[in-house]
Amino acid sequence: MIKIDPNDGTPIYLQIVRQIKYMIASGAIREDDELPPVRVLAQQLVINPNTVAKAYRELEFQGLIYTRPGAGTYVAKRRILFSDEERLRIIQEKIESLIVEAQNLNFTLEELAKIFNERLTKIYKQQTEEKGNERD
Amino acid sequence: MIKIDPNDGTPIYLQIVRQIKYMIASGAIREDDELPPVRVLAQQLVINPNTVAKAYRELEFQGLIYTRPGAGTYVAKRRILFSDEERLRIIQEKIESLIVEAQNLNFTLEELAKIFNERLTKIYKQQTEEKGNERD
Amino acid sequence: MIKIDPNDGTPIYLQIVRQIKYMIASGAIREDDELPPVRVLAQQLVINPNTVAKAYRELEFQGLIYTRPGAGTYVAKRRILFSDEERLRIIQEKIESLIVEAQNLNFTLEELAKIFNERLTKIYKQQTEEKGNERD
Amino acid sequence: MIKIDPNDGTPIYLQIVRQIKYMIASGAIREDDELPPVRVLAQQLVINPNTVAKAYRELEFQGLIYTRPGAGTYVAKRRILFSDEERLRIIQEKIESLIVEAQNLNFTLEELAKIFNERLTKIYKQQTEEKGNERD
DNA sequence: GTGGTCTAGACCACA
DNA sequence: GTGGTCTAGACCACG
Numbered sequence: 089m090i091k092i093d094p095n096d097g098t099p100i101y102l103q104i105v106r107q108i109k110y111m112i113a114s115g116a117i118r119e120d121d122e123l124p125p126v127r128v129l130a131q132q133l134v135i136n137p138n139t140v141a142k143a144y145r146e147l148e149f150q151g152l153i154y155t156r157p158g159a160g161t162y163v164a165k166r167r168i169l170f171s172d173e174e175r176l177r178i179i180q181e182k183i184e185s186l187i188v189e190a191q192n193l194n195f196t197l198e199e200l201a202k203i204f205n206e207r208l209t210k211i212y213k214q215q216t217e218e219k220g221n222e223r224d
Numbered sequence: 225m226i227k228i229d230p231n232d233g234t235p236i237y238l239q240i241v242r243q244i245k246y247m248i249a250s251g252a253i254r255e256d257d258e259l260p261p262v263r264v265l266a267q268q269l270v271i272n273p274n275t276v277a278k279a280y281r282e283l284e285f286q287g288l289i290y291t292r293p294g295a296g297t298y299v300a301k302r303r304i305l306f307s308d309e310e311r312l313r314i315i316q317e318k319i320e321s322l323i324v325e326a327q328n329l330n331f332t333l334e335e336l337a338k339i340f341n342e343r344l345t346k347i348y349k350q351q352t353e354e355k356g357n358e359r360d
Numbered sequence: 361m362i363k364i365d366p367n368d369g370t371p372i373y374l375q376i377v378r379q380i381k382y383m384i385a386s387g388a389i390r391e392d393d394e395l396p397p398v399r400v401l402a403q404q405l406v407i408n409p410n411t412v413a414k415a416y417r418e419l420e421f422q423g424l425i426y427t428r429p430g431a432g433t434y435v436a437k438r439r440i441l442f443s444d445e446e447r448l449r450i451i452q453e454k455i456e457s458l459i460v461e462a463q464n465l466n467f468t469l470e471e472l473a474k475i476f477n478e479r480l481t482k483i484y485k486q487q488t489e490e491k492g493n494e495r496d
Numbered sequence: 497m498i499k500i501d502p503n504d505g506t507p508i509y510l511q512i513v514r515q516i517k518y519m520i521a522s523g524a525i526r527e528d529d530e531l532p533p534v535r536v537l538a539q540q541l542v543i544n545p546n547t548v549a550k551a552y553r554e555l556e557f558q559g560l561i562y563t564r565p566g567a568g569t570y571v572a573k574r575r576i577l578f579s580d581e582e583r584l585r586i587i588q589e590k591i592e593s594l595i596v597e598a599q600n601l602n603f604t605l606e607e608l609a610k611i612f613n614e615r616l617t618k619i620y621k622q623q624t625e626e627k628g629n630e631r632d
Numbered sequence: 633g634t635g636g637t638c639t640a641g642a643c644c645a646c647a
Numbered sequence: 648g649t650g651g652t653c654t655a656g657a658c659c660a661c662g
Contacts, residue, residue, distance in 0.1 A: 102233040113324040136639045157650050158646030171440045175329045182322050188227040193311045194250035272662045374505040385596040408654045429635050430661030447601045454594050460499040465583045466522035544647050
């Protein structure tokens with residue numbers, strides 16, 4: 089499920105973090121699902137177990153997973169770990185980066201707004217559909 | 225218009241390389257346009273001049289810019305232009321990443337849209353004001 | 361300044377974390393003060409640099425210090441990183457532990473309250489004195 | 497009345513050992529008092545019975561408890577009693593640690609006092625109620 | 633010279 | 648068998 093690109097430039101452990109974040113956000117893995125054991129994932133990706141452990145630690149810090157030592161690693165329940173100021177700070181940083189990149193790529197602000205809001209609407213529809221299905 | 229994210233994981237000099245590359249490849253800056261001097265950019269971004277110098281060296285090595293010793297640094301002739309599909313693909317990837325981050329921070333899609341559009345509007349106003357001032 | 365007890369039972373890196381937390385809380389080290397470099401502290405304590413790095417990473421997680429790669433590690437400005445729910449959860453856990461330990465040690469709740477409030481009052485007086493001195 | 501803190505850093509079995517030791521050394525439990533069966537305590541603390549068993553083994557090795565096979569586990573004769581100074585020293589160390597934690601989480605001393613005393617009052621009421629019921 | 637990443641490999645606590 | 652800690656030691660990014 090997870091793929092490492094050694095030439096990516098970003099550290100391996102962050103590549104793992106990013107991909108697991110995607111899986112959690114998209115609902116591909118859910119609360120209390122078990123993640124692959126450190127050693128197993130390390131063997132699959134042909135990297136050192138410590139590197140996987142580091143990725144898991146980072147995710148645990150962000151409140152997305154939890155580990156029960158001796159048992160395994162699991163997807164955590166959604167909860168608000170950081171203060172509102174902190175959450176806002178983090179997301180505004182990312183927004184800032186996105187806008188700058190868009191301008192570097194010669195998009196106007198209007199174009200960016202359009203692409204962004206379209207994507208958001210699409211996801212919104214998907215999620216309301218899923219909720220509808222769950223109710224069935 | 226370059227933005228550094230210290231938590232990105234990618235080295236600062238590569239963040240600069242990427243962003244300038246995008247500006248060139250998307251036509252945001254053009255042949256023989258002058259890049260900001262190393263020291264000026266370093267001061268703007270609050271980073272070490274060596275780091276900026278390294279980015280410029282890398283870009284020169286890739287043939288995207290050239291330096292005229294004692295004069296300045298300029299965008300080179302040989303340019304690779306992104307297709308519109310390429311530009312769209314890149315920006316959509318970034319948007320995707322922003323949305324994932326927001327969801328894992330427990331922002332709703334509505335909250336994200338609100339924060340994003342507010343920021344965009346603010347920048348839009350700033351830029352139209354600046355243009356107004358330029359005309360004076 | 362920092363002392364390691366190999367027979368303590370608690371991991372070395374947590375012993376470091378705890379002691380630095382004390383230094384920060386007591387004002388022994390303050391905002392923007394530099395911590396000893398990883399390698400230096402490791403050599404002093406005769407432990408592996410990675411272990412010190414792990415302690416520093418943990419403190420950075422908790423928002424108590426920040427690192428500028430290539431430069432050094434510094435005491436961070438006080439700020440509220442975690443949500444109120446999270447902060448309350450953490451401190452209530454500790455209070456719970458304290459109360460249980462007190463009962464195990466055959467203190468009555470009244471005795472515990474007395475000892476605790478006396479200690480708190482003492483610190484409170486100290487801190488108001490210090491503020492007074494700073495104003496001079 | 498044992499409490500496990502998974503984030504403490506010290507192994508669970510040692511947390512149990514320490515707390516039972518305190519109960520014995522402070523007279524909270526006495527010679528020939530029965531300890532809870534391994535399985536019962538494990539269920540209460542939501543941990544593995546092996547972990548409790550290991551703690552009991554360690555306490556037996558230290559001569560603080562003895563087991564009568566098929567019957568139960570009891571507090572041994574040979575007891576080391578803490579002096580009042582010792583008890584006070586231990587609990588003050590814990591209080592110190594709680595205050596440091598609270599300050600680093602940006603609680604004021606007043607807030608800490610309030611949370612602490614509220615919790616204490618609540619437990620006090622519970623315990624007097626229980627005694628009332630016992631009398632019935 | 634500073635911190636960051638990664639590997640290889642050992643040992644421990646715990647289920 | 649699972650995660651956690653620690654060591655030794657290499658290489659890189661950055662100031």
